[in-house]
Amino acid sequence: MNYKIYSKNKSSHFIDVEFQVQNVENETLELQLPAWRPGRYELQNFAKNIQKFEVFDAEGKLLPAQKISKDRWKVQTNGAKEITAKYNYYANLVNAGSSYVDENILYVNPVNICVYAEGFINEPCKLELFLLENQVIAGLNNIQKITKGNAEINFNDFYHLADSPFIVSANLKHATYEVDAVKFNLWFEGNLSRAYLGKISTDFKKFTEEQIKLFGVFPEKEYHFITWILPIAYYHGVEHRSSTMQVLGPDGQDFNGSLSDELYIDLLGLASHELFHTWNICKLRPVELLPYDYTKENYFPTCFVAEGVTTYYGDLMLYRSGVFDEKQYLKELETYYKRHFDHSDRASQSLIESSWDLWLDGYTQSIPDRKVSVYHKGAIAAQILDLHLQRTSGGSRSIDDVMRILWQRFGASENGTPLRGYSMQDYFDICEEVAGESLTWYFEQCILGTESLFELLNSYLTHINLRLIRNEENLVQLIKYQS
Incomplete structure (x- = not known):
């Protein structure tokens, strides 16, 4: 599969795409624009940004192409062995997951704008970009050559392309x-x-x-x-x-x-x-996400591992490395304590239920007391596990051991693609293996349950001279005291 990405009129905020697939054998060929993007587990409806979509054979003859879903087209090949889809994509939204173009910058998240041909998703891809003078491409490892303003980039397959955002700019x-x-x-x-x-x-x-x-x-x-x-x-x-x-x-x-x-x-x-996340979700991935199915929701119950554990480690690594001092680290801890206990402590969903329902309303405000954040409650659950493992082992074991074993058994990859995924049971089993004891109480209370974790967390924080309190407005505060 070959792609050309450019913009004929940058001030219009439209990105132009030409997609070519060769060695077509069937009378029909279906083209799919991804319905969602990795890292954001909700349907995105990227196809609403396509203004015009046409498909041609190798001689430039227009081929019949009919939409059969909101983001999928069926092409009548009329015997053509090579087809080219030409379309434009409105890219006028600046955020980390979208695409954008103006007179000065081209930012492309390929999963937004690149279609793939059904049956060809595992085939190598080549991308051709057109650069202006002094512009630089940022974010790609596999640039083959840049000649007279044209850059060619190779990808192992569509999954590789879709997960490779880049910026073209003269001001980087x-x-x-x-x-x-x-x-x-x-x-x-x-x-x-x-x-x-x-x-x-x-x-x-x-x-x-x-x-x-x-x-x-x-x-x-x-x-x-x-x-x-x-x-x-x-x-x-x-x-x-x-x-x-x-x-x-x-x-x-x-x-x-x-x-x-x-x-x-x-x-x-x-x-x-x-x-x-380079380890935890990009490579170390739930079995339900192997491979990504870009046509629909990919439900999985372990987003509390993918996002909650990552949230816990993000600040912990800054503290361990000396980038954050203790004061700053405790401030970050207090932030996600407050986000959970001040707003979601009485929620009716467990972490597993909220992991599943990310596809429903995971990134928007829900009805009162319904869902929990897999980021914030997930991080609290990860810290409780970490402190329990440290306390019961005299400091010889921790959640580090859980993540290392998980990585060794499920994170191996080939060409950047995970070979196998872990299940929720795999995660539970490894936690108990590291603990050397049953952790049924932990899973039932912290992961499967809906009761408040306020007192349980406090029982572990006490051992590291920390405590959560509720002030006169019933809002939580983290305090440190001398033992």
Whole structure:
């Protein structure tokens, strides 16, 4: 499958796409635009952004193409062995999971805009981009050549292409660092002084080293942090196979191209979280998500592992690596304690039920006292497990052991693609294996149950000289005391 991506009229915010598939054998061929994107477990309806969609044979003759669902077309090939779909996609939304184009920047998340041909999803893909003078491509590892403004990039298959976002711009700031012979790229679009990149590189390298130390290996040969700094308040990140896309703001123009303290903390927290996803979900994946089915919802009950454990580790790695001091780490802990206990402590759903219902209303406000956040309650459940393992083993075991074993048994990959996925039972079994005892109480109360975890969490926090209290407004606060 071959793709050409360009924009004939950048000010219109339309991206033009040409998709070509060869060696067609059947009388009909179905083309699918993904209905959702990895990292956001809800239907996205990307097809609503397509203005015009046409399909041609190799001689340029128009072929009949009929929509058979909201994002799927059936093409009558009329004997053609090669077909080309030409369409344009309205890209005028700036966030970490969308696509955007104007006179200065092209940001593409291929899962938004690239169709694939049914039966060809595992075939190699080639992407051709058209660059203006001085423009740079950020985020891709596999650029084959750039000749006279044309760039060619190869991908193992559609899954690889769909999970490889990139930015084309003349204004990108770039820095690198290395850990264990892996190159990590920092790309920044927006108002950020190049002089600030040194501090960012230093801190990023620290938490990167700490995460690699946990798993023992980094699963990619090169990685990209792509960050777009906006002049308005914003916070959003998305994990990908060998990169993360992050959109943050406000840019703090009064700081002479540096970042405000608050925005820098946001950057660190988001980047650490998304880097941890390189293992946990991009490679170490629930069995229900192998492979991704881009045509419909992919229900799975373990998003509390994918997102909750990752949320817990994102800040923990910043603390362990010395990027966060204790005060800052406790502030981050208190933040997700408050988000859960102040708003969802009486919710009627368990973590498993809310994992399943992400596809229903996981990213929007629900009716009162219905769902819990797999991020916030999931992180609390992960911390309770961690503190229990540490306490019962005298500090010799922790949730680190759970994640290492999970990675060793289920995270192995070939060409960046996981070979097998874990089930909820696999996760439960490994937790009990590390504990050396039954953890039925933990699973029933923290994962399967709906009762408040306030007192249970406090019983473990006491052993590390912390305690949650409720103030006069019944809002939680985290306090530290001397033993």
